[in-house]
Amino acid sequence: MSEVRTKATLAKSAAAAMNRLTTEQKNHALGVMADALQKEQAAIIDANSADIMNGREKGTSESLLDRLTLNESRIAGIAEGLRQIIALPDPVGLLLESFERPNGLKVEKISVPLGVIGMIYEARPNVTVDAAGLCLKTGNTVVLRGGSAALETNRKIVEVLRSALQTTDVPADALQMIEDADRSSVDEMLKLNGLLDVVIPRGGASLIRNVVDNATVPVIETGAGICHTFIDESADYDMASDIAFNAKVQRPSVCNAMETLLVHESFAKKHLHELADRFLKSDVQLHGCPRTMEIVPEALLASDADYATEYNDYILNIRVVHDLDEALSHIAQFGTMHSECIVTANQENAVRFLQEVDAAAVYHNASTRFTDGFEFGFGAEIGISTQKLHARGPMGLPALTSTKYRIYGAGQIRG
Structure with a gap:
């Protein structure tokens, strides 16, 4: 035997x-x-x-x-x-x-x-x-x-x-x-x-x-964790910067770490260069869409394969989006139903995001790194379920x- x-x-x-x-x-x-x-x-x-x-x-x-x-x-x-x-x-x-x-x-x-x-x-x-x-x-x-x-x-x-x-x-x-x-x-x-x-x-x-x-x-x-943070146009810069940085850099090797940062174009025009510089100073390699590369010339061109990759490393995709709908569409295409975040002061957009994103954990103004049995008060976890039958989440x-x-x-x- x-x-x-x-x-x-x-x-x-x-x-x-x-x-x-x-x-x-x-x-x-x-x-x-x-x-x-x-x-x-x-x-x-x-x-x-x-x-x-x-x-x-x-x-x-x-x-x-x-x-x-x-x-x-x-x-x-x-x-x-x-x-x-x-x-x-x-x-x-x-x-x-x-x-x-x-x-x-x-x-x-x-x-x-x-x-x-x-x-x-x-x-x-x-x-x-x-x-x-x-x-x-x-x-x-x-x-x-x-x-x-x-x-x-x-x-x-x-x-x-x-x-x-x-x-x-x-x-x-x-x-x-x-x-x-x-x-x-x-x-x-x-x-x-x-x-x-x-x-x-x-x-x-x-x-x-x-x-x-x-x-x-x-x-x-x-499931695998291709997690996103969407920074809306009304987001406070300091809050958005801290949440996004924590989601990627605090421990990039885990499944609830952010892999793609979605940034509203209005916010990007004002703040993306400064935010990207914070990542670069921490040795995070940036991949970006063409609009990102105009603002952050250090970024490499991101492909669909990049957006579909769970890096578990100091690598981050950045995509500038026109509005919430484009962010939701991107998450629906590339997300793994694990953990997704919106940073916004717009309550209507927050409600839409929390209702429409199909994921085990959805966040408003908090890092995706909290998707964890200990953080939820469950003690240790056996895993984070991304399916819908029997159990979901930590x-x-x-x-x-x-x-x-x-x-x-x-x-x-x-x-």
Whole structure:
């Protein structure tokens, strides 16, 4: 039996035991896991250093290496994420609805775990811990398949977490990691109907598209982030500059970072040169439309391929638009339904933008960088869903549950 099927089978076998656990038992396990991460941080950092060295040898960009890098501060933050999950309400076993039928049947609708979750993701090792914590808190078991760029880091993290679980009531087999870095292991996971109840991909566009196109297991799609900020003609310059700069530069490697800045032509005539200079001074490479290039000669000509690219790097597209309608049209063509922002003092335009933009998160006068489980108060997130069924936006604990109906009778039969 393959590694993938073997570990999925173990996770499936542990699911029944997870259903019997109390909130207190699950929370205790999360606390032990958090403590273990910090206790073993030196070993985790050593493993991470091997991945960083390997990445540099392969020419991995510094922005992607930043996503991969762990240090004592980041490990402390990851451990704190587990402790924040402990503090969140347990969404499992809640009575969501109850009613009685005319024939006397009493019906209850309750929240239950999804079951066995397959998590396929790329080079961010914090996702390993976030996914484990969220899945175990919600009574799910999880099979993790991270990217090869973080293989040594993820292997050590899961080793630490499984060792910690052995001292708790949560079965260690509830947490599995696929170590086979070949793409065939992903392809096998996508077709494990009967063992995996759902697959959640988290990463770049090509990974997500492969999962969506080839899975026979149900998928919760977390989309790529081609996010836009539209600066309207009435926007305050200082506010617009700070929001746009934060959305691009604060951490360009993440999915809620801005990739394209749309600027109303009136605002552009007054302020685009100054705003562009702020980006250039921070070593952001600018791609622009012809009108942008007239104002910012340092910009390269932007193509449709640029507008359709999630850079995850210090690269920004700028397009000057005639009005809100042109901005909305651009977002509809190139957006990925992730996070979109309008900076404006015009309330009517703000209302139109918030209503008409089809995205998981839409902002008025705030950076797209806030699309995040922690920032929304959900604790760690399993991903940011850009689809419309089951869950959308940052997926916290409730998104990892389903429902069950319990029916109580007194001998009723259907005529």
